[in-house]
Amino acid sequence: MDKQNRILDTASELFATRPFHKVLLSDVARLASVGKGTLYLYFKSKDDLYIAVLFREFTILVDKLRETIAKMEIPPDEQIAAIISELFHHMIGSKSKFEILGAVIACPKSEEWRELRTEMWTIIETVILRGVEHGMFKDKNPRLSAQYITGLVRSISLFRPEGVEAKELCRHAQDFVLNGLRESN
Amino acid sequence: MDKQNRILDTASELFATRPFHKVLLSDVARLASVGKGTLYLYFKSKDDLYIAVLFREFTILVDKLRETIAKMEIPPDEQIAAIISELFHHMIGSKSKFEILGAVIACPKSEEWRELRTEMWTIIETVILRGVEHGMFKDKNPRLSAQYITGLVRSISLFRPEGVEAKELCRHAQDFVLNGLRESN
Amino acid sequence: MDKQNRILDTASELFATRPFHKVLLSDVARLASVGKGTLYLYFKSKDDLYIAVLFREFTILVDKLRETIAKMEIPPDEQIAAIISELFHHMIGSKSKFEILGAVIACPKSEEWRELRTEMWTIIETVILRGVEHGMFKDKNPRLSAQYITGLVRSISLFRPEGVEAKELCRHAQDFVLNGLRESN
Amino acid sequence: MDKQNRILDTASELFATRPFHKVLLSDVARLASVGKGTLYLYFKSKDDLYIAVLFREFTILVDKLRETIAKMEIPPDEQIAAIISELFHHMIGSKSKFEILGAVIACPKSEEWRELRTEMWTIIETVILRGVEHGMFKDKNPRLSAQYITGLVRSISLFRPEGVEAKELCRHAQDFVLNGLRESN
């Protein structure tokens, strides 16, 4: 793997495990097996590296979501379920990503970021809208619902209750969301 | 006000506005109008102060929730709506709290913390359970639903979509949740 | 006991056990059971307290020596032996005093100090001189020999060799010194 | 000279001239013409630097002694005289070393230290033993006598009496010690 990616991987791991100011660039360099100066060949500063890490993490997630939707020709409710499953597993799959995605907040309001975040929600929103068109869902503001989904999944991924199987957890969330979306009466 | 609280207030304000390592203890001291050394009379270290701030912030929220429930003799669904409203306004009321509550994660798993988090969810859970008993809700795992609610509110508070009134935002979230909880057919 | 002496005792103990900058006035106050401000009623500063401690320690030693000589009407060589014994036991009696007496160096060259140190040596010198008058010793510079005695005792008190009885140690030193003093041929 | 030694030299100078807590690392850095952070590349802490300084100082002395003995094929009594002279001049040569050697006490009882101190005394002891073998000295415990010598020299180096030439001072000490060592009757 090239140096830039070795650095990103290492930094990703570290930023995920501890707060920003506890992540030392010397650690990043050592664990990535590069010289400390090398970091500065690829990233302007520690902040820059941090942003790059967050951006890559987030991009990966959005790409996954996009793929999930793209390759499935199935009804909207099943797609929502699939999205939730995807988000959920992405989160618990690498415990490390929690901190990072939680930190997204801290990110500057650069256009890039807004776009990426927006894209994530738009993907979900689109599915909901299809459901509404099919008369399957009823939602006056699908964009908000899209946000609910991400927030909700984040919550249970982060503070995963003990004694509940991942599968059951995921299923429960799917039911809750679909219930919330469905025309109730 | 006593010094300890002056310090907590100031620190709360600062930790909320900028990342941990950009918060200088000299600033905290100056803005709280106390000597730098005084901070150390009340808190062992910067980390300790940070944790104390988070804890107090969280405690305030849980207290509010507890009160909200206690003083209302109304049906469970309205209580849920009230809780969501409370959470939502608490969050957007002080933009400052976002960062802090988001950071709760970073907190050590001390008993205190687990208890407080658990209590918050238990308060919500209890209301849901009452709804289930009344035949109003249907929920196989109310604890999870409690978590959904907090996660969901967090999400829309943090990334509040433009062009949507707070009231409408809140209302939409209430509908979504109540829909999700209600026996759907 | 009055506060001033409680403070001196405590400080003496602490300054003896650790280097100056590791002795905290808050410790002194706590262990002496007085308020921190009280220290400043009796001593101008930390340095002042330190000097006072050293001075008292040293005064006690010189007083002891003076008494030892005064009450004995015995030959000079036995007096020298007695002095060595006195010094030796004073030192090992309170392990604590080592550090302090070693630190005498640091003391300002105030008259008081010079006088006290001089007096100690003069006491010993006088005994040697008597021995010389009796034809028992031969010494061209008894003041120096007096210094040898104190330095020599200090050395073996501080780095007391293992496996050697105190009594034997003392005896050996006495022999060495007396040998050194005696007209050798 | 390499940076580590520049730092040690500077620190040696400063620690010798003033008490520990009056030695500022910023001064050390400035006088050694290195950055403040550089100090920490070579020494873990201020304490560590201090210990390193003491150790080097002491090592130099012991090396000198060793050389003194090694290159002389002369009778034991002259060797003792040479040792005393060496110790004496080393001490008064750099007034600075007093404080340092006095502080040896404070040093942790690490093996290194014990060994070095032991070696110093062993060097002297060995010479005395040779004297005993030659029937020139009589000493039941040469190790103790070795300690006397160092303590005694320290004493007169530190509190050097006024009006006495260095040469005479040294000579007197040599006589005293040799007298003490010689079979007296």
Added chain:
DNA sequence: CATGAATGAGACTTCATTCAT
């Protein structure tokens, strides 16, 4: 007299960043 909460100057130390190799 006695106290100890409060102070703040300034110490030690860290770590992002640079630059000669």
Added chain:
DNA sequence: GATGAATGAAGTCTCATTCAT
């Protein structure tokens, strides 16, 4: 491009000293 020894600005924290009670 790659390195890591060197840097020094700036942070956290300590502790002698003060002063209102």
